[in-house]
Amino acid sequence: MTKQDEYGADSITVLKGLEAVRKRPGMYIGSTGENGLHHLVYEVVDNSIDEALAGFATRIDVTVHRDNSVTVVDDGRGIPVDLHPTEKIPGIELALTVLHAGGKFDKNSYKVSGGLHGVGVSVVNALSEKLVATVDRGGARHQMTFVRGQTTQKLTVIGMAAGTGTTISFKPDPLIFPVIEFSWNTLADRLRQLAFLNGGISIILTDERGDAPKSETFHYKGGLVEFVSWLNRNKKVLHPKPVHFSATRDDVDVDIALQYEEGYNENTFTFVNNINTHEGGTHLTGLRSALTRTINDVAKKSNAMKKADFTLSGDDAREGLTCVLHVKVREPQFEGQTKTKLGNSEVEGIVRAIVNDGLGTFLDENPGVGRAIIEKAVSAALAREAARKARDLVRKKSGLENAVLPGKLADCSLEDPAMCEIYLVEGDSAGGSAKQGRDRSFQAILPLRGKILNVERARIDKILGNEEIRSMITAIGCGVREDFNIAEARYHKIILMTDADVDGAHIRTLLLTFFFRQMPELIESGYIYIAQPPLYRVARGKEEYYAYTEEERAEFSKRLSDGGKGNVGTQRYKGLGEMNPDQLWKTTMDPNTRTILRVTLEDAVEASKLFDELMGDDVEPRRLFIEANAKYVSVLDV
Numbered sequence: 001m002t003k004q005d006e007y008g009a010d011s012i013t014v015l016k017g018l019e020a021v022r023k024r025p026g027m028y029i030g031s032t033g034e035n036g037l038h039h040l041v042y043e044v045v046d047n048s049i050d051e052a053l054a055g056f057a058t059r060i061d062v063t064v065h066r067d068n069s070v071t072v073v074d075d076g077r078g079i080p081v082d083l084h085p086t087e088k089i090p091g092i093e094l095a096l097t098v099l100h101a102g103g104k105f106d107k108n109s110y111k112v113s114g115g116l117h118g119v120g121v122s123v124v125n126a127l128s129e130k131l132v133a134t135v136d137r138g139g140a141r142h143q144m145t146f147v148r149g150q151t152t153q154k155l156t157v158i159g160m161a162a163g164t165g166t167t168i169s170f171k172p173d174p175l176i177f178p179v180i181e182f183s184w185n186t187l188a189d190r191l192r193q194l195a196f197l198n199g200g201i202s203i204i205l206t207d208e209r210g211d212a213p214k215s216e217t218f219h220y221k222g223g224l225v226e227f228v229s230w231l232n233r234n235k236k237v238l239h240p241k242p243v244h245f246s247a248t249r250d251d252v253d254v255d256i257a258l259q260y261e262e263g264y265n266e267n268t269f270t271f272v273n274n275i276n277t278h279e280g281g282t283h284l285t286g287l288r289s290a291l292t293r294t295i296n297d298v299a300k301k302s303n304a305m306k307k308a309d310f311t312l313s314g315d316d317a318r319e320g321l322t323c324v325l326h327v328k329v330r331e332p333q334f335e336g337q338t339k340t341k342l343g344n345s346e347v348e349g350i351v352r353a354i355v356n357d358g359l360g361t362f363l364d365e366n367p368g369v370g371r372a373i374i375e376k377a378v379s380a381a382l383a384r385e386a387a388r389k390a391r392d393l394v395r396k397k398s399g400l401e402n403a404v405l406p407g408k409l410a411d412c413s414l415e416d417p418a419m420c421e422i423y424l425v426e427g428d429s430a431g432g433s434a435k436q437g438r439d440r441s442f443q444a445i446l447p448l449r450g451k452i453l454n455v456e457r458a459r460i461d462k463i464l465g466n467e468e469i470r471s472m473i474t475a476i477g478c479g480v481r482e483d484f485n486i487a488e489a490r491y492h493k494i495i496l497m498t499d500a501d502v503d504g505a506h507i508r509t510l511l512l513t514f515f516f517r518q519m520p521e522l523i524e525s526g527y528i529y530i531a532q533p534p535l536y537r538v539a540r541g542k543e544e545y546y547a548y549t550e551e552e553r554a555e556f557s558k559r560l561s562d563g564g565k566g567n568v569g570t571q572r573y574k575g576l577g578e579m580n581p582d583q584l585w586k587t588t589m590d591p592n593t594r595t596i597l598r599v600t601l602e603d604a605v606e607a608s609k610l611f612d613e614l615m616g617d618d619v620e621p622r623r624l625f626i627e628a629n630a631k632y633v634s635v636l637d638v
């Protein structure tokens, strides 16, 4: 075989590879929706992060241009441009056209970063309408261009270069992505997170799409310590500085920062190789068992527990804890529904040992902090006992004997939970309409009065003492926290139906926070939904349309008035209560015509974050929330 033939054969493989990516993009980037779109940026940035972790790059610039193309620039060594020894093509071409070519340059490089799918930039290339790679290296500026993954300009020296670095510019392919609009918030959240996780790197995000360019620099010398301080920025903390320790054992790097605050929830975030492990895994298990053990050890030695004859539970030890754990593992195994659960069994013991050591030593040396934490955990234990008593009121006593269902609940007649749904409705009046309009065979209605309890700022005993919350728990039937058992859920769809105004948004946030904190499994299993009531009814004579957005209203209005004579009437729904039962059924509850949005864990995390900011002492976040919801305000308060 001649060299020419070899090269020919290679390029066919390349075409086939990238063809496969375009055929099934979801397999490589998860989806072609918003997540997948943003994943393109993360994939490119991850390569620059690796270069920074290798000690060569210090700065990464990410710019979103007006046409939603994105440029990522780093000041690393530059992707190699010389011929690969065995593949016989330039390294850069290999990286951009061969699937999984990321680590092929040098086998010893310890590539721990990488997007969730770790697929490499060739996937970004395949899914881009256009991609330009520019490398400054060896005094020269090199460039290669591609269209939908196919080379349109081979590697060329286009000038001289003073320094070194890599620039990747790409425009997502609209044939692949229905929406190519990048979100500032989504990009900023992830880039901020990466800057916290890789302390010292500067990541600069710039958006050129608005009237004036917007820019934010993410640079945190303190890494995870700054991350935890930032997470607790609106909280009252038990000790001024987060506890930090890091160590490496058996090739696994462990980095942890934690700080206790006065609240009652746990906020632990875990990462593996820069990937957020939403579903936890062995590293989290190791952390938790070490934490429980260490806190109990310290408690036993302290006065607080001298008289007490109980041990502190894991929940007690974690009350008010804010913690970030980042481990680096050479060959991570990701499991779980969303592949965000670490499976490597060896990591559990390693993390446990490092936390036992690190936290034990810290608390020995800082007895004051230890006392504050123990005091909090002991009071959590006492509250837990009170909560157990309160909980007995709301849970089923045994499998046979049902707890009394709340009086306000209009239950459905079918008994198979898989077929049943419950609407949690804002207000008694909308609740009344829903009761009349529903299909009573499979739809249950529970009206909720006013604002439910602020669950972010209340302890479990108080939460369970709240009437509205008790009704919800009893109606849903599967208990909370330690008593939670999803198999006992009486409905497989729990649908939140609130008014399309700021109050409604607030109540929805409260409810999501409640489910997130007390019954996260319901969200993980996809049982929680949000109803989408219409904003307008547009009608002429017998012809009527329901509009769910301002644009739809304009469109229907135009369609009806184009038709000829007669007046077009527009009714604006200020709240659910303004719809009669029949309208509510047709627009919001009939499975054949309604739209309901399934809530993801990310939505719930977002809700709880939002909630936290809304309830904090700062006025600014509240103003931002009102602004973000201004679309409803403007629709309703015309």
Ligand code: 0RA
Pocket: 047, 048, 051, 074, 076, 077, 078, 079, 080, 105, 106, 166
């Ligand atoms: C492999 C080897 C070398 C650099 C890189 C990869 C590299 C890749 C990317 C992707 C984005 N930015 C990057 N920067 C560097 C360097 C090999 C050498 O110089 O000896």
